[in-house]
Amino acid sequence: MFMLKAFLLTIIVIIFLVEVVFRIFAKLFPFPAPSLIGTFLDSGFRRVVQPPAKVIERSGIKEGMRVLETGCGSGAFVDHVSRAIGQNGKLYALDISPGMLRRTERKLARLDNIDIKNVELVRSNACDLPFADETFDLIYMVTVLWEIPDRMKALKEAVRILKPGGIFSVTELLMDPHYPLRSTVVRTCCKAGFVTLETFGNFFDYTIRFKKSG
Ligand SMILES: C[S@@+](CC[C@H](N)C(=O)[O-])C[C@H]1O[C@@H](n2cnc3c(N)ncnc32)[C@H](O)[C@@H]1O
Incomplete structure (x- = not known):
């Protein structure tokens, strides 16, 4: 013993x-997370620690929405969100890393994801997004925001491309080496032009749902 x-x-x-x-x-x-950790990010262990259904519910992702995932990584949430928004919705899965996007592409090409037709992969920097103003109903980031050195610029871009009243959600996990405190995220996002709607979870794993103000 x-x-x-x-x-x-x-x-x-x-x-x-x-x-x-x-x-x-x-x-x-x-530096951005190396694509090697994509295996862990989209693993069974991760799904137990941070179940996609919980992230979807906390973020407020609903059927028919036009959604952007910034920093989709190896696609841990992409298939789940795609099904949650259904065929009337559209998901843009964006990442700066070609290696991560290749992983997501391979995942979507699997036989068990043959039904998924509403996802578009985009390679871009979160600080300079290739979308028109007021395009999205919802933007979500999971363990990404604090990995971006110029996060205020990324937040301003999120404000720009969200529709009026659009939702922005930030999910963080203590295991992530970039993990920020909840209060720090709230302060930074409010400074960028968001209003806090609701917070979920605990110190180890939380989601904060914001609304574009104005
Ligand atoms: C820790 S991973 C999380 C991936 C995914 N959200 C998840 O939870 O499984 C962070 C991701 O953010 C991406 N990333 C980092 N900086 C970025 C930036 N400036 N623009 C877009 N993506 C970025 C990285 O390439 C990486 O795939």
Whole structure:
């Protein structure tokens, strides 16, 4: 029993130290997540820790919406959101990394996703979006916003392309080396022109739903 406790404690300490090292590294050398971690992002473990259905519900994603996922990564949420908005909706899955987009493309090409016809992949920087003003009903970001060095610029772009009253949702997970505190996200997003509608979850895993003000 003592050995088991010592083993578990060692694992927890190692995870903690790795997390701290990653955080320091991410702060010193900001760069987008390498596509290699796409395997973890779209894994069974991730779906247990951060179930897509929960993110969809908290974000306020509904049937028929025109939606943008900024920083879609390897597509962990793309298939779920595509089905949630249905054939009357449209999802643009955007990422700066060609490697991540290739992963999402491969996922969508799988036989179990043959029904998905409402997704368009876009390679772009969140700070300079290739969309007209007031295009989207909803924009969501999962473990992305604090990875963008000029996040205020990315937020202003989100404000620009959202329809009046459109929804912007930010989801974060403590495991992510870029994890920001909830209060920091609220302060930054409100400064960019959003109004907080509702917050969900806890310290480890939260979603904040905002509305475009004005
Ligand atoms: C930690 S991953 C999260 C991916 C996905 N949202 C998920 O939760 O599985 C962050 C993603 O944001 C993308 N990203 C980082 N900076 C970006 C930027 N300026 N514009 C667009 N995407 C960006 C990265 O390429 C990466 O795919």
